[in-house]
Amino acid sequence: SQKIEQNSEALNIQEGKTATLTCNYTNYSPAYLQWYRQDPGRGPVFLLLIRENEKEKRKERLKVTFDTTLKQSLFHITASQPADSATYLCAPARRDTGRRALTFGSGTRLQVQP
Amino acid sequence: DAGVIQSPRHEVTEMGQEVTLRCKPISGHDYLFWYRQTMMRGLELLIYFNNNVPIDDSGMPEDRFSAKMPNASFSTLKIQPSEPRDSAVYFCASRASDDQETQYFGPGTRLLVL
Numbered sequence: 001s002q003k004i005e006q007n008s009e010a011l012n013i014q015e016g017k018t019a020t021l022t023c024n025y026t027n028y029s030p031a032y033l034q035w036y037r038q039d040p041g042r043g044p045v046f047l048l049l050i051r052e053n054e055k056e057k058r059k060e061r062l063k064v065t066f067d068t069t070l071k072q073s074l075f076h077i078t079a080s081q082p083a084d085s086a087t088y089l090c091a092p093a094r095r096d097t098g099r100r101a102l103t104f105g106s107g108t109r110l111q112v113q114p
Numbered sequence: 115d116a117g118v119i120q121s122p123r124h125e126v127t128e129m130g131q132e133v134t135l136r137c138k139p140i141s142g143h144d145y146l147f148w149y150r151q152t153m154m155r156g157l158e159l160l161i162y163f164n165n166n167v168p169i170d171d172s173g174m175p176e177d178r179f180s181a182k183m184p185n186a187s188f189s190t191l192k193i194q195p196s197e198p199r200d201s202a203v204y205f206c207a208s209r210a211s212d213d214q215e216t217q218y219f220g221p222g223t224r225l226l227v228l
Contacts, residue, residue, distance in 0.1 A: 032215060043118075043205050043219030044157070089157065093215070097162075097170055100145065100209075102217065104157040 002027045004105040006090060012111045013080055021075040021108045023090030030092030031099045033066055033073050038087045038107065047088075048075075080112045118220035120206050126226045132194040135223045137206030138187055145209035147217060148181055148191050152202045163189065196227045 005024045013019050023033070032051045036044035050057045050066045050073065057064045063076040077084050087109045091102040119138040127133055139146045147162040161171040166183045174181070178197070183189040193200055203224050207217040 034215065034217075041222075043207070043222050044217075045219070046216045049215055099215070100164070100212070101147070101159055101162055101170065103159070104149075106156040 002094075002103060004028075004090065004092065004103060006088075006105040007108045008106060010109040010111055012113060015081060015112055015114050017080055019077040019080045019084070019110055019112070021088050021090075021110065023073040023075070023105055025071050025073075025092055028071065028092055029068070029095060031095060032093050033064075034091045034093070034102060035062075035064055035073075035075050036089045036091060036104075038089060044089055044104075077110075080110075082112045082114050085110055085112050118206055118208055118218055120204075120220035120223050122223060123221060124224045124226075126228065127196055128228050129197055130195045131227075132192065133196045133200075133225060133227075135191040135204050135206075135225070137189045137191070137220060139189070139206070139208030140210075140218055141187065143208035143210050143218075144212075145217075146183060146189050147207040147209070148189070149205040149207065149219075150202045151205060151222070157205070160191070193225075196225075198227045201225055201227050 003026045034049045035047045038044045048064045050064045061078045065074045087107040089107040090105045093099040094101045121136045148160040149157050151157045160173045161181045163183045181191045203222045205219050205222045207219045209217050
Protein backbone atom coordinates (compact mmCIF):
# COMPACT_ATOMS: atom_id res chain seq x y z
CA SER A 1 0.00 0.00 0.00
CA GLN A 2 1.04 3.61 -0.49
CA LYS A 3 2.91 5.00 2.45
CA ILE A 4 4.32 8.43 3.34
CA GLU A 5 6.78 8.84 6.17
CA GLN A 6 7.74 12.06 7.88
CA ASN A 7 9.74 12.40 11.07
CA SER A 8 7.20 11.98 13.81
CA GLU A 9 9.55 13.49 16.36
CA ALA A 10 9.70 17.25 16.65
CA LEU A 11 12.68 19.01 15.17
CA ASN A 12 14.24 21.61 17.46
CA ILE A 13 16.76 24.06 16.04
CA GLN A 14 18.28 27.40 16.92
CA GLU A 15 17.22 30.59 15.22
CA GLY A 16 19.34 31.34 12.18
CA LYS A 17 20.12 27.70 11.42
CA THR A 18 18.80 25.70 8.48
CA ALA A 19 15.94 23.30 9.18
CA THR A 20 15.74 20.18 7.01
CA LEU A 21 12.60 18.07 6.98
CA THR A 22 12.32 14.70 5.26
CA CYS A 23 9.47 13.06 3.41
CA ASN A 24 9.85 9.47 2.20
CA TYR A 25 7.23 7.63 0.20
CA THR A 26 6.82 4.01 -0.88
CA ASN A 27 4.66 2.29 -3.49
CA TYR A 28 4.15 5.65 -5.08
CA SER A 29 5.11 7.49 -8.22
CA PRO A 30 3.69 10.95 -7.65
CA ALA A 31 3.60 13.34 -10.56
CA TYR A 32 4.20 16.17 -8.11
CA LEU A 33 4.56 16.74 -4.40
CA GLN A 34 3.40 19.66 -2.29
CA TRP A 35 4.46 20.98 1.09
CA TYR A 36 2.04 22.64 3.48
CA ARG A 37 2.41 24.43 6.78
CA GLN A 38 -0.09 23.95 9.59
CA ASP A 39 -0.31 26.09 12.70
CA PRO A 40 -2.23 24.88 15.80
CA GLY A 41 -5.98 25.25 15.37
CA ARG A 42 -5.73 26.18 11.71
CA GLY A 43 -5.99 24.54 8.33
CA PRO A 44 -2.90 23.68 6.27
CA VAL A 45 -1.47 26.43 4.08
CA PHE A 46 0.26 25.71 0.78
CA LEU A 47 3.97 26.52 0.55
CA LEU A 48 5.60 24.89 -2.45
CA LEU A 49 4.99 22.41 -5.26
CA ILE A 50 7.67 20.41 -7.05
CA ARG A 51 7.06 18.23 -10.10
CA GLU A 52 8.61 14.86 -10.90
CA ASN A 53 10.83 16.36 -13.60
CA GLU A 54 12.20 19.03 -11.25
CA LYS A 55 15.11 18.47 -8.91
CA GLU A 56 14.80 21.58 -6.83
CA LYS A 57 12.43 24.49 -6.21
CA ARG A 58 13.02 27.66 -4.23
CA LYS A 59 10.85 30.36 -2.76
CA GLU A 60 12.49 33.01 -0.59
CA ARG A 61 14.01 31.10 2.38
CA LEU A 62 12.36 27.82 1.39
CA LYS A 63 13.85 25.09 -0.78
CA VAL A 64 12.40 21.74 -1.79
CA THR A 65 14.18 18.86 -3.49
CA PHE A 66 12.60 15.83 -5.11
CA ASP A 67 14.53 12.61 -5.73
CA THR A 68 12.28 10.13 -7.55
CA THR A 69 14.97 7.44 -7.39
CA LEU A 70 15.28 7.64 -3.62
CA LYS A 71 11.53 8.35 -3.35
CA GLN A 72 12.28 11.26 -1.11
CA SER A 73 11.64 14.98 -0.81
CA LEU A 74 13.59 17.31 1.44
CA PHE A 75 12.25 20.62 2.67
CA HIS A 76 14.72 23.25 3.83
CA ILE A 77 14.15 26.51 5.67
CA THR A 78 17.27 28.68 5.74
CA ALA A 79 17.92 31.38 8.33
CA SER A 80 15.08 29.96 10.40
CA GLN A 81 13.04 32.21 12.67
CA PRO A 82 10.80 31.49 15.66
CA ALA A 83 7.86 32.39 13.40
CA ASP A 84 8.71 29.33 11.30
CA SER A 85 7.66 27.09 14.20
CA ALA A 86 4.77 24.97 12.93
CA THR A 87 3.96 21.51 11.61
CA TYR A 88 5.00 20.86 8.02
CA LEU A 89 3.13 18.34 5.90
CA CYS A 90 4.26 16.75 2.68
CA ALA A 91 1.60 15.68 0.21
CA PRO A 92 2.34 13.66 -2.92
CA ALA A 93 -0.30 13.74 -5.63
CA ARG A 94 -2.19 10.53 -6.24
CA ARG A 95 -1.97 9.28 -9.80
CA ASP A 96 -5.02 7.07 -9.28
CA THR A 97 -7.12 10.23 -9.02
CA GLY A 98 -5.65 11.82 -12.14
CA ARG A 99 -3.38 13.84 -9.83
CA ARG A 100 -6.41 15.66 -8.47
CA ALA A 101 -6.15 14.39 -4.89
CA LEU A 102 -3.32 14.41 -2.39
CA THR A 103 -2.24 12.01 0.32
CA PHE A 104 -0.80 13.79 3.33
CA GLY A 105 2.01 12.66 5.56
CA SER A 106 1.56 12.89 9.30
CA GLY A 107 3.75 15.98 9.46
CA THR A 108 6.89 17.07 11.28
CA ARG A 109 6.68 19.67 14.02
CA LEU A 110 9.41 22.27 13.82
CA GLN A 111 10.34 24.35 16.84
CA VAL A 112 12.78 27.23 16.28
CA GLN A 113 14.33 28.47 19.48
CA PRO A 114 15.24 32.18 19.75
CA ASP B 115 -11.63 36.88 -1.09
CA ALA B 116 -12.91 35.43 2.16
CA GLY B 117 -11.28 32.06 1.61
CA VAL B 118 -12.93 28.74 2.39
CA ILE B 119 -15.61 29.11 5.03
CA GLN B 120 -16.65 26.32 7.37
CA SER B 121 -19.35 26.15 9.99
CA PRO B 122 -19.71 25.48 12.77
CA ARG B 123 -16.16 25.94 14.07
CA HIS B 124 -16.86 23.73 17.06
CA GLU B 125 -19.50 21.09 17.59
CA VAL B 126 -20.18 19.00 20.66
CA THR B 127 -22.84 16.35 20.39
CA GLU B 128 -23.91 13.11 21.96
CA MET B 129 -23.48 9.70 20.47
CA GLY B 130 -26.31 8.80 18.15
CA GLN B 131 -27.09 12.37 17.11
CA GLU B 132 -26.93 13.64 13.56
CA VAL B 133 -24.14 16.09 12.78
CA THR B 134 -23.98 18.34 9.72
CA LEU B 135 -20.83 20.20 8.76
CA ARG B 136 -20.94 22.97 6.17
CA CYS B 137 -18.48 24.38 3.70
CA LYS B 138 -18.43 27.29 1.28
CA PRO B 139 -15.52 26.98 -1.17
CA ILE B 140 -13.70 29.86 -2.78
CA SER B 141 -15.84 31.31 -5.53
CA GLY B 142 -14.98 29.94 -8.97
CA HIS B 143 -13.13 26.89 -7.70
CA ASP B 144 -13.96 23.64 -9.48
CA TYR B 145 -12.88 21.19 -6.80
CA LEU B 146 -13.96 20.65 -3.21
CA PHE B 147 -12.34 18.22 -0.79
CA TRP B 148 -13.40 16.97 2.65
CA TYR B 149 -10.68 15.78 5.04
CA ARG B 150 -10.60 14.46 8.57
CA GLN B 151 -7.63 14.98 10.88
CA THR B 152 -6.82 13.01 14.03
CA MET B 153 -3.64 12.49 15.99
CA MET B 154 -3.66 8.79 15.21
CA ARG B 155 -4.43 8.87 11.49
CA GLY B 156 -3.30 12.32 10.40
CA LEU B 157 -5.07 14.15 7.59
CA GLU B 158 -7.24 11.76 5.57
CA LEU B 159 -9.17 12.50 2.41
CA LEU B 160 -12.81 11.50 2.77
CA ILE B 161 -14.38 12.59 -0.53
CA TYR B 162 -13.92 15.11 -3.28
CA PHE B 163 -16.15 16.80 -5.83
CA ASN B 164 -15.47 18.22 -9.26
CA ASN B 165 -18.04 20.71 -10.56
CA ASN B 166 -20.43 19.59 -7.81
CA VAL B 167 -20.18 15.91 -8.78
CA PRO B 168 -18.71 13.42 -6.27
CA ILE B 169 -15.66 11.84 -7.90
CA ASP B 170 -14.08 9.66 -5.24
CA ASP B 171 -15.70 8.73 -1.94
CA SER B 172 -13.45 5.77 -1.17
CA GLY B 173 -12.19 7.54 1.94
CA MET B 174 -15.61 7.80 3.54
CA PRO B 175 -15.31 5.50 6.54
CA GLU B 176 -18.82 4.09 6.68
CA ASP B 177 -22.36 4.48 5.47
CA ARG B 178 -22.95 6.74 8.43
CA PHE B 179 -21.05 9.41 6.50
CA SER B 180 -22.55 11.20 3.53
CA ALA B 181 -21.61 14.32 1.59
CA LYS B 182 -23.47 16.51 -0.86
CA MET B 183 -22.73 19.49 -3.02
CA PRO B 184 -26.04 20.89 -4.24
CA ASN B 185 -24.38 23.87 -5.93
CA ALA B 186 -20.98 25.38 -6.60
CA SER B 187 -20.96 27.43 -3.41
CA PHE B 188 -22.08 24.95 -0.77
CA SER B 189 -21.30 21.47 0.49
CA THR B 190 -22.30 19.45 3.53
CA LEU B 191 -20.80 16.48 5.31
CA LYS B 192 -23.29 14.60 7.42
CA ILE B 193 -22.70 11.94 10.07
CA GLN B 194 -25.75 9.96 11.15
CA PRO B 195 -25.63 8.49 13.72
CA SER B 196 -22.47 9.96 15.23
CA GLU B 197 -20.10 7.90 17.37
CA PRO B 198 -17.30 8.92 19.76
CA ARG B 199 -14.68 7.66 17.26
CA ASP B 200 -15.88 10.30 14.81
CA SER B 201 -14.35 12.97 17.05
CA ALA B 202 -11.80 14.82 14.92
CA VAL B 203 -11.18 18.05 13.08
CA TYR B 204 -12.91 18.11 9.71
CA PHE B 205 -11.44 20.31 6.99
CA CYS B 206 -12.88 21.44 3.73
CA ALA B 207 -10.53 22.56 0.95
CA SER B 208 -11.06 23.89 -2.55
CA ARG B 209 -8.93 23.98 -5.67
CA ALA B 210 -9.36 26.26 -8.64
CA SER B 211 -9.01 23.93 -11.62
CA ASP B 212 -7.11 21.04 -13.18
CA ASP B 213 -4.22 23.39 -13.93
CA GLN B 214 -4.02 24.86 -10.44
CA GLU B 215 -2.89 22.20 -7.97
CA THR B 216 -2.91 24.29 -4.81
CA GLN B 217 -5.56 23.38 -2.26
CA TYR B 218 -6.95 26.11 -0.01
CA PHE B 219 -8.12 24.89 3.35
CA GLY B 220 -10.81 26.23 5.60
CA PRO B 221 -10.31 26.72 9.34
CA GLY B 222 -11.86 23.35 10.15
CA THR B 223 -14.69 22.13 12.35
CA ARG B 224 -13.64 20.55 15.62
CA LEU B 225 -16.15 17.79 16.38
CA LEU B 226 -16.48 16.11 19.74
CA VAL B 227 -18.92 13.23 20.10
CA LEU B 228 -19.59 12.28 23.69
